[in-house]
Amino acid sequence: MIEHFGVPERNKRKPAPVDLLIATILSQNTNDNNSYEAYQNLKRKYSDWNQLVKAPLKEIEKTIKKAGLTNQKAGAIKNLVVNLSRDNRLDMKFIKKMDNKEALEYLTSFKGIGIKTASCVLLFSLYRNVCPVDTHVHRTLNRIGIVNEKSPEKTFLRINENLPEGIAHSLHTNLIKLGRGICRPTNPDCTVCPISDLCAYPEKKHSKSSKTKEKRLFIAR
Known part of the structure; x- marks a missing residue:
């Protein structure tokens, strides 16, 4: 995948954990453009996250409307900042x-923060060797045959058991690229997949190279 997609670049500055938590909460079940716009609206409205502590929930919901699921996300963000602010943390x-x-364990103790959101903080804010698992990563790892799990949470536990040191960022980022552009939920384009030869997906299409070989064998006969 590195040969195909390249080595993903990291941000020159590590985002603050609370910034990344809020941004990741907003990214749930929406696209990058919508979540980014909602996050920017939130930053413009509240220059300091402490201001969210006293902000009315309806006001927060209106500010993050672009991200969708406003009741759920505004509640999770409000709960997070209130509890952290109470402890001056x-x-x-x-x-x-x-x-x-x-x-x-600490991060997932907050309402609305699951294992994927928490692991994103570890990878992108703390630079830990932890590979978050979203729907794309879950799908591709199971299709390839690296794991055989029913949920992203179980895939996360399995893949991070013995993850080689230093590969989490590249693996996570490139698996998302693979899942979005090639290994799609329906009609995956196996003919251009960089790891098709390693993939155990029973419904995969033959690669171009395989088709060429089959054609040559047929002509030779």
Whole structure:
């Protein structure tokens, strides 16, 4: 996948954990453009996350309308900042001292924050070797045959059991590219898949190279 997609670049500056948490909550069940616009609207409206503590929930919902599921997402964001602010921990610097298991358990203790959102904080904000699993990563890993799990949460646990050091960012990012552009939910384009020869998906189409070989064998006969 690195040969096909390249090595994904990292942000020059690590995003603050709370910023990434809020951005990832907004990204749930919507596209990147909508979630980004909702996040920017939130930042323009509230220059400091502490302002969200006293902000009316309806006002937050209106501000993030572009991201959809406004009741659910506004509630999760409000709950997060209220609890962090109450303990004077809104900068979330303390999380850097936690190991991966502790950090995941702490973050998922908040309403509306699941394992995918929490693991995104570990990968993108703390630069930990943790591979988040969304629907694209779940689908591709199961089709390839690396795991055989029914849910993204179970795929996450399996894939991160013995993940080689230093590959999480590249693996996660390139699997998403693979899942969005090639290994689509319906009508996957196996003919251009860079790992088709390794894939165990029973319904995969023959690659171009395989078709060429079959044609040559037929002519030779």
